[in-house]
Amino acid sequence: MSERKEQMSRDKVSRLINWGHWFAFFNGLLAMIVGARYLSSLGYPETVLGWGYLVVNTLSQFSFLAFIVYLVFLFPVTLLLPYSKILRGLAAIVASLSLCILLYDTVIYDDYGIHLSPFAFDLAWADLNALLHGTSYIVTPIGIVIIELTAANFIWKRIEKIQKKQFGHKVVLFIGLCFVSSHLTHIWADAADITDITRFDDAYPLSYPATARSFMESHGIEGTKDLDPLLSDKVTSGSAKLTYPIAALQCSIASQSNILLISIDSLRADMIDDKTMPFLTRYQKQNQEFSQHYSGGNQFRTGMFSLLYGLQSSYSDRQEFHNKRPVMTDELLKSGYQLGLFMPEVIRQNALINSMFDGFELNASSRLDGGAAADLATVANLTSWLQSKALPSAQTAPWFALVNLTAPKEYDTPIGFLGIETVKPPFELKAAEKVLFNQYRQSLNFIDKQLQQILTQVDNDTIVLITGTHGQIFNTNSDAVKRDLSPASVKVPLIIHQPNSPAAKVKYRTSHYGIVPTLMTQVLGCENPMADYSAGRGLLEPSKESWIYIGDSQIFAIYQKNEITVLDRHGKYRIYNSQFTKRLDKKMSAPELIQVMREGRRLYNQ
CATH class of the missing domain: 3.40.720.10 (Alkaline Phosphatase, subunit A)
Structure with missing residues (x-):
């Protein structure tokens, strides 16, 4: 009798684990939809190769993120409290919070070009009114909770049918192939300096694609420079609209100087x-x-x-x-x-x-x-x-x-x-x-x-x-x-x-x-x-701004009068004195950094 109860308990836990995997996979797909907002900031690939890399990288990255959330927050509960109602409710709450955090990260990324971190959160909190518009920040989380609860119950009721079709191993194999191929492709793209791939390095949160540049350089191997014409030019498809110049220029040549x-x-x-x-x-x-x-x-x-x-x-x-x-x-x-x-x-x-x-x-x-x-x-x-x-x-x-x-x-x-x-x-x-x-x-x-x-x-x-x-x-x-x-x-x-x-x-x-x-x-x-x-x-008089932006969107420095702040795309920063000889143990002024970030997107906000 006790063996029968143990077997029933194991079957119940096994069913909950299977349900959890499919629920995680569903949330990976939802995360991909939310994550599409990152591309509105960067623009879409220009080549077939770029699109291929983006698809496999997106599938693997967001599936990975969803599985990590499941593994950390839900899998232990499955073993300790194997009750479907409790687990489904908890899973819906955890998934909703995770998607809301991801959605907020897309807002931060679009406005500042960095992902959510303690530093980025402080920055965004100081600029909250400019980031949140209308009532969408109230309606959207409610909609996400409803979707998650519906999905949790829907998958639970059909988990046995799904198991019988034996899709699980095929899905795991497919996602695994996407993960491996995205990293291998990035290694090659990094060595060959293919920017239509490498420019997406920091597009997604917690993304650390494998690189080969330092390894190849240490072995005297040079990256490929003569690339296929497929990679070369020039189709722009980003959704952000560039306004450059902001207004039609009114110029009348003042001199004929060489x-x-x-x-x-x-x-x-x-x-x-x-x-x-x-x-x-x-x-x-x-x-x-x-x-x-x-x-x-x-x-x-x-x-x-x-x-x-x-x-x-x-x-x-x-x-x-x-x-x-x-x-x-x-x-x-x-x-x-x-x-x-x-x-x-x-x-x-x-x-x-x-x-x-x-x-x-x-x-x-x-x-x-x-x-x-x-x-x-x-x-x-x-x-x-x-x-x-x-x-x-x-x-x-x-x-x-x-x-x-x-x-x-x-x-x-x-x-x-x-x-x-x-x-x-x-x-x-x-x-x-x-x-x-x-x-x-x-x-x-x-x-x-x-x-x-x-x-x-x-x-x-x-x-x-x-x-x-x-x-x-x-x-x-x-x-x-x-x-x-x-x-x-x-x-x-x-x-x-x-x-x-x-x-x-x-x-x-x-x-x-x-x-x-x-x-x-x-x-x-x-x-x-x-x-x-x-x-x-201009050069003819001192600038009104007290700062200079130096670098690109991956890593940059903000030069101020008495200090230099170096930041990367993930929000990590260090502050040095003006001679760059000593690190200062202080926080950067959020209002000033907001000015810097706004200037970097001003031509898209007209």
Whole structure:
């Protein structure tokens, strides 16, 4: 008799466990529906491959989340209190709370670009009125509870029929295959730099896709760059509507000045001195020197985006900008400028790079022999181009030349280059870093000579801007360099030569965000408010904002007067002093961070 009771008890528990699994699977499907809101922030994939990855990743991720909730909150109760009515009611409550939390996370993600965390919750609580609209936040949870109770009872009444059809093993196998294939696909996409897949890395909560980049780099394997045309261009399907510029631009060209913009990869502001870069040091003193200038990022993509668009580099991750060239480019073309781009070869399959430089006549140099050789070829291409513009038969249209030099990023110099003597670093470095420091100085000295050659070919009436795409830290670990947002990585020089303007040293803080609006107003005669097409910060007066956003949407820093806050997509943050030498044990001001997040979505909220 006791054995019969034990058998009945085991059967009851087994039935409850089977019911729990199917209830979890149902909630995984509901979570996928709710999670579709994440894609409204990021935009949808552009390729068949991207769609395939998104489908399998979504199925595996939300099924995994639903199963974890079941395993933690419901499975122990099934063993301790195997009563169906209690379990069904508890399961409906737990599932409803979980879906409400997921729904709230989609709201936080859409507004701030980060997932729910203690930090994000504090931020959202301070901005609650702006996040919650109407009565949906009351009606929706009630609707979810009704759905969960109905589903719990429906599945319980039919659990025996479902078991007889033996779907369970097939579903588990299918979800398992989705899980494995999504991670394997991401490993390949990460190694091959396929952004239509990797841009979804942080789209879903608690998502940690497997990567292969660091492993492959440590074994000397390079990622695939020449990708299939299927991955290359350009269909945008996000539901968020971009308004850029916010209003039609009213521009009337103020001058016919030629413009030369030179951007040097990895050019630190604190490395310009008489020994390392004597020519640039003299040139800096003779013109406008912006001594507290910052790039918009610590990489080529983010730094160049902030330079050409005048917008936070968080926008560079949005799919709509992969189809939208800078408004400054449009206005230069409308004003009759000839646009020349002089740089090493770029990845043409990268849609953002294509858009940034759309409208320019590309004069590319080969990277095969290193950055220094590419820079020599770049300068030679620019020289030929400038000489062609000076011919009597040449058109009289003004020109805008964008030159990108790259040798310092690779610590490179040409073969046989006679550089400068090594010196002791002015800051503390490890032994290997000291070698990189002095090799970096040699590379800067080489660049200094290239700048001298370039600038002796342009007349005094040409507007010249010299800056760094980003800074440099002395580390060969690419992941460490990518995540470093210290002043060494982002503080760069800015030197402007303007005809008939006296030498001056600007000591207030400026950034790449100010270059576009300054050129648009001073050269192209645009009368719109700067905020219509940029972050709204010019170079000619101190910015009203007390902060600068540096980085992308994955990891970014907020530079304030006396502190630097570094945040990632998951809401983890650290606060440092202004020299980035000491961590501060304090919380960030939520109202100020809300301003930062709002600016990063302003062009979608018009």
